Amino acid sequence: MYVYNDFDEAFVRERVAQFRGQVERRIDGSLTEDEFKPLRLMNGLYLQLHAYMLRVAVPYGTLNPSQMRQLAYIADRWDKGYGHFTTRQNIQYNWPKLGDVPDILEALADVGMHALQTSGNTIRNVTADHFAGASADEIEDPRPVAELLRQWSTDHPEFQFLPRKFKIAVSGSEHDRAVTRAHDIGVRMVRNADGVAGYEIIVGGGLGRTPMVGKVIRDFLPKEDLLPYCEAIVSVYNLLGRRDNKYKARIKITVHENGLETMQQLVEERFEAIRQGFTGFDQELLTSIEAAFAPPAYVEKSVDAYEAARLANPAFKSWSDTNLSAHKAPGYAIVSISVKKHGQTPGDATSDQMRAMADIAEQYGHGELRISHEQNVILPHVHKADLPAVYAALREADLATANIGLVSDIIACPGMDYCALATARSIPIAQEIATRFEELKIEHEIGELKIKISGCINACGHHHVGHIGILGLDRAGVENYQITLGGDGTETTAIGTRAGPGFSADDIVPAIERLITGYMKLRENEDETFLQAFRRLGMEPFKAILYPPAEDKANAA
Amino acid sequence: MPRAFTPKVITANALLEGDAVWFTADDTWSPNMADAELITDEAHADLRLLEAQSRQSEIAGAYLADAKAGPNGPEPTHFREEFRTRGPSNYAHGKQADNASRT
Numbered sequence: 173m174y175v176y177n178d179f180d181e182a183f184v185r186e187r188v189a190q191f192r193g194q195v196e197r198r199i200d201g202s203l204t205e206d207e208f209k210p211l212r213l214m215n216g217l218y219l220q221l222h223a224y225m226l227r228v229a230v231p232y233g234t235l236n237p238s239q240m241r242q243l244a245y246i247a248d249r250w251d252k253g254y255g256h257f258t259t260r261q262n263i264q265y266n267w268p269k270l271g272d273v274p275d276i277l278e279a280l281a282d283v284g285m286h287a288l289q290t291s292g293n294t295i296r297n298v299t300a301d302h303f304a305g306a307s308a309d310e311i312e313d314p315r316p317v318a319e320l321l322r323q324w325s326t327d328h329p330e331f332q333f334l335p336r337k338f339k340i341a342v343s344g345s346e347h348d349r350a351v352t353r354a355h356d357i358g359v360r361m362v363r364n365a366d367g368v369a370g371y372e373i374i375v376g377g378g379l380g381r382t383p384m385v386g387k388v389i390r391d392f393l394p395k396e397d398l399l400p401y402c403e404a405i406v407s408v409y410n411l412l413g414r415r416d417n418k419y420k421a422r423i424k425i426t427v428h429e430n431g432l433e434t435m436q437q438l439v440e441e442r443f444e445a446i447r448q449g450f451t452g453f454d455q456e457l458l459t460s461i462e463a464a465f466a467p468p469a470y471v472e473k474s475v476d477a478y479e480a481a482r483l484a485n486p487a488f489k490s491w492s493d494t495n496l497s498a499h500k501a502p503g504y505a506i507v508s509i510s511v512k513k514h515g516q517t518p519g520d521a522t523s524d525q526m527r528a529m530a531d532i533a534e535q536y537g538h539g540e541l542r543i544s545h546e547q548n549v550i551l552p553h554v555h556k557a558d559l560p561a562v563y564a565a566l567r568e569a570d571l572a573t574a575n576i577g578l579v580s581d582i583i584a585c586p587g588m589d590y591c592a593l594a595t596a597r598s599i600p601i602a603q604e605i606a607t608r609f610e611e612l613k614i615e616h617e618i619g620e621l622k623i624k625i626s627g628c629i630n631a632c633g634h635h636h637v638g639h640i641g642i643l644g645l646d647r648a649g650v651e652n653y654q655i656t657l658g659g660d661g662t663e664t665t666a667i668g669t670r671a672g673p674g675f676s677a678d679d680i681v682p683a684i685e686r687l688i689t690g691y692m693k694l695r696e697n698e699d700e701t702f703l704q705a706f707r708r709l710g711m712e713p714f715k716a717i718l719y720p721p722a723e724d725k726a727n728a729a
Numbered sequence: 730m731p732r733a734f735t736p737k738v739i740t741a742n743a744l745l746e747g748d749a750v751w752f753t754a755d756d757t758w759s760p761n762m763a764d765a766e767l768i769t770d771e772a773h774a775d776l777r778l779l780e781a782q783s784r785q786s787e788i789a790g791a792y793l794a795d796a797k798a799g800p801n802g803p804e805p806t807h808f809r810e811e812f813r814t815r816g817p818s819n820y821a822h823g824k825q826a827d828n829a830s831r832t
Contacts, residue, residue, distance in 0.1 A: 649808070
């Protein structure tokens, strides 16, 4: 993976030193909170309900074992022994003390990490397919491009005060695992009619208050044009985007209000004007970055032990059925480690678990780890012969839950348990749903189902693209949960439709149970997923299940 | 017609730890909401908020939050403010842990 060069190293260290001075001046009273707030946000430091929160960037979700161990060390030394993996492939610490944050940033710099541009109206951490470089359906590893975009966007002088935050996602596969259509810019690698690889550029997607599916602004962009083209898009948005109303400031609104054609025309004009300035150095840089992402030295060995373990151990078989994905190299598999044990907080890993995952990655996974936007941890390259040992080590660390893609593999934002913006809690709802379906023992029977929960309209929990989305709101001083159905975050992106009135905190879990058991009766056969059944049948039968007539309710009770 | 003024407390986050604190009648910050000054007059509330906000080296983000009188002092009326007196629901962290270790 990419290793900081002297420039990166010096830049990050200098920013840490600057922030150390800013924190000192805040503590000694020479800076007010109003003066300090933009400075701390530039370094990923938020102030939440119960404490500060530090959001650390995990660029395109890629970590090596020593970085993961350092995250564990930070959790132990300066936090409460755990970290929270987020839906943007970052990690958040919920309990840092202000005076310790410069030391934490220094510890991150020691392993080539930082918290820059994880907040504020800048280009945020570039996210990527968490199976990048490993997946069988991949055209090319998207991470070199993501790294190029990271270097270009970090401290880019033109883009430090955009109308609003700006999120870019990159995917190198046919199958979209990076939710590219719900980003300000989505970059999807495609092949043209001649078989040449290039990018489909999507613009103006986003969730939040006004969810929009991104639109294709260029269906085929030659690879060498990526940076000037992205710069043209952000540049047009920087001038055209609204600064009068925070809720209309994202590029999705700019595209919506001005129309795709106008955007296209302005972007192409700007692109023509600036492309000559990109003299090819970016491509030289990309070539050197690509070398850092060379595939690991795959080995060949017998998979007999794997097949034998599947036959001998039903728990291993169940885990390997749900938590493995197809790898491009023969004999290999991609392992998804569920950080969603039933009843636990989605995305939370203890420092011991982080160290265990680092050890496993080092011993069996060619030293690579990924954070997925679904808040799980990925071992992208594991030989099948090693899977029984990996499984045993994961069990030891309480990380062997076999639920990837199932009802308990829930995305949930921190919600009102931590977040100052939240209107309701999301974590307890996720915990209760997972616990309930574990009691019922039907999640494997239910099959693929994505539940996503947000604790406010900003949609960090991606509820709009959940097959079942749950949105927590404050209704007259009481937590209330709205259900949306039919959302989809893949290459067939769709925004879910609201089913009807919301449910109280006590009623939401029974409502979800009723909905899912109802679906099992409605489906044509066991292979028809919830989303397929919804698409075939439409909202009505599901609405009837969620909102039974009053007399039925009385009889049932 | 303007809405009737409801009782308030002044609350903020402590500068160093970031935990929730409440402004008391004798101009100190308490980690315990029951110690807060319950303000029933709107003009007094505005004045006290200015005073609280001027204590920049102690806190960040002071604001007025609805509250009601309870047997031991002011109590929250909204669930958000109630969570701030306690901590998160997924772990025994924050004030609930501090309170438990105190008793």
